[in-house]
Amino acid sequence: MYERIKELKKEKNAVILAHNYQTVEVQKIADIVGDSFQLAKIATEIKADIILFCGVKFMAETTKLLSPATKVLLSVGDAGCPMADMAAANDLQLFKEKNPNHLIVCYVNSSIEVKALSDVCVTSSNAVNIVKQLPKDRPIMFLPDQNLGHYVQSKTNRKIDLWDGMCPIHHLFLTVNDVNEARKVYPDHQIIVHPECRPELVEMADFVGSTKALSDFAEKYDKVVIGTEIGLIKMLQDKYHKKSILPLSEKAICVNMKKTSLQDVLNTLDNESNEIFIPENIAKNALIPIQKMLELN
Numbered sequence: 001m002y003e004r005i006k007e008l009k010k011e012k013n014a015v016i017l018a019h020n021y022q023t024v025e026v027q028k029i030a031d032i033v034g035d036s037f038q039l040a041k042i043a044t045e046i047k048a049d050i051i052l053f054c055g056v057k058f059m060a061e062t063t064k065l066l067s068p069a070t071k072v073l074l075s076v077g078d079a080g081c082p083m084a085d086m087a088a089a090n091d092l093q094l095f096k097e098k099n100p101n102h103l104i105v106c107y108v109n110s111s112i113e114v115k116a117l118s119d120v121c122v123t124s125s126n127a128v129n130i131v132k133q134l135p136k137d138r139p140i141m142f143l144p145d146q147n148l149g150h151y152v153q154s155k156t157n158r159k160i161d162l163w164d165g166m167c168p169i170h171h172l173f174l175t176v177n178d179v180n181e182a183r184k185v186y187p188d189h190q191i192i193v194h195p196e197c198r199p200e201l202v203e204m205a206d207f208v209g210s211t212k213a214l215s216d217f218a219e220k221y222d223k224v225v226i227g228t229e230i231g232l233i234k235m236l237q238d239k240y241h242k243k244s245i246l247p248l249s250e251k252a253i254c255v256n257m258k259k260t261s262l263q264d265v266l267n268t269l270d271n272e273s274n275e276i277f278i279p280e281n282i283a284k285n286a287l288i289p290i291q292k293m294l295e296l297n
């Protein structure tokens, strides 16, 4: 299958991008593996006719926004993000009507319609840095992730209103008990977690960061327990055979991220299916918060 996919890639002048949470076998066929924004940005520098994004929908949409002339395909048509679905554009519109003075900060894990209503977009890598630069006299609404919003608030001393959303994987399947247990069993390991985890768990960790920051950390240390989606941990275990890299919990599996198989990669590329289309008026407005992020980053 690898050979067939490679042939198709050449034939169609296609590039395959895979998110850090994809399975190792899918990451191995990808040209580039990274976090969603890293990948969307790299995509603008690639000269390809087709970009096949192995991940979830909002990631392929961000890529399409930044590379509008390229055909962007999503590896599996119904791979979505439950957290992104927790912020509906019409609810945000209502909030804006009632709170016209608020600056709307959206996490990149949001729908394209929500982005189109936001002032600035952030990722888990740059959220703190960007919020620090926002005008101090405006209140902030952060959505959809209450946990990342809470983390940003703790690092910036800004009063932030938090949307009632969260990532079920990080919020429900990574617990304070898991940290207590890991400290007991692996006292010589660093415990590092993603800011989508609950605040009480974030406070207990030795380091908090995006998937990119967690990977960079694991490059420097030989013994780490990582609290995030299992795909990143499997990727790092595969890369650093000799290190002790352990998951904080084996239960933190994002079903949507795991929908993509090698067969899907092959079929999607072969049939050029699951193409991402963004209506022009939405694309125009959704690009504004993304460009603002690039400018402030």
Ligand code: CIZ
Residues within 6 Å of the ligand: 019, 034, 035, 036, 037, 108, 109, 123, 124, 125, 194, 209, 210, 211, 212
């Ligand atoms: O932006 C991404 O790729 C996500 C979802 C998380 C991260 O920390 O990289």
Ligand code: SF4
Residues within 6 Å of the ligand: 021, 056, 080, 081, 082, 083, 084, 109, 167, 168, 169, 170, 229, 254, 255, 256, 257
């Ligand atoms: Fe969405 Fe959480 Fe899955 Fe990331 S891990 S795609 S935030 S549900």
